[in-house]
Amino acid sequence: MTAQITADAVKALRDETGAGIMDCKRALTETGGDAEKAKAILRDRGFETAAKKAGRETGQGLVEAYIHGGGRIGALVELNCETDFVARNEEFQKLAREVAMQVAAMNPRFVSKEEASPEVVAADGLTPEQVESLSLLSQPYIRDQSRTVAQLITEVVAKTGENIRVRRFARFELGR
Numbered sequence: 001m002t003a004q005i006t007a008d009a010v011k012a013l014r015d016e017t018g019a020g021i022m023d024c025k026r027a028l029t030e031t032g033g034d035a036e037k038a039k040a041i042l043r044d045r046g047f048e049t050a051a052k053k054a055g056r057e058t059g060q061g062l063v064e065a066y067i068h069g070g071g072r073i074g075a076l077v078e079l080n081c082e083t084d085f086v087a088r089n090e091e092f093q094k095l096a097r098e099v100a101m102q103v104a105a106m107n108p109r110f111v112s113k114e115e116a117s118p119e120v121v122a123a124d125g126l127t128p129e130q131v132e133s134l135s136l137l138s139q140p141y142i143r144d145q146s147r148t149v150a151q152l153i154t155e156v157v158a159k160t161g162e163n164i165r166v167r168r169f170a171r172f173e174l175g176r
Contacts, residue, residue: 005029017042019158043155058165060087066100072174075103082162092164095156101142102149103169108136111166112150136166 005028013024013035019042027038027045061080068074079096086092102108110116113128113135121131132138137150157164 005033009033009035013038013042017159019045042158045158058082058163058167060084061164061167062087062093062096064093064096064100066097066104068101068104073104074172075100075169077103077169078167079164080167081160081164086160086162086164089160091156091159095153095164098141098143098152099136099149099166100169102139103136103171105142106136106139107171107173108139108169109134110136111168112137136169 005025009028010021010024013019013028014021016035017024017039019027023042023045024038027041028035030041031037058080060083061078064077064079066075066077077096077100079092079099081087081092109120110131113131116126116131116135120126126134137148137153139149141147141149141152153164153166
């Protein structure tokens with residue numbers, strides 16, 4: 001006998017994950033009503049969705065600024081998406097703010113380890129582990145160390161249905 005999935009359970013899962021109603025209902029049905037397992041299923045499906053969208057062009061977006069430490073540290077981040085509609089979305093704007101805060105707090109040098117210039121890596125004598133720790137997308141997210149910045153972005157890709165990418169960033173620190 002399968003568990004009865006209530007509309008309230010579907011709504012609660014949708015509110016938490018941002019996934020579609022039918023996706024939430026299917027995940028709850030598959031897990032016999034277990035919300036935590038359903039979240040894991042939705043998260044995995046979100047990663048699959050994000051992987052399918054990764055090659056799509058991101059010509060829209062916004063530049064977000066974050067200033068911290070009484071004006072002593074600042075960061076600018078260019079976050080891109082596919083449409084202006086998503087760029088104006090509250091979820092996308094929150095993501096841009098979080099990524100800018102991450103840059104200010106963690107001082108990454110590269111967007112991703114794949115984008116690290118071999119010349120810079122060789123000149124600075126960086127090991128692969130150092131390159132990974134200095135890559136924004138590989139860093140643990142400052143608000144939840146169990147997730148990386150890449151995973152944070154992937155979750156928003158799953159919610160918005162569009163490809164999202166960090167194109168570039170800059171960090172400024174007074175006196176440096």
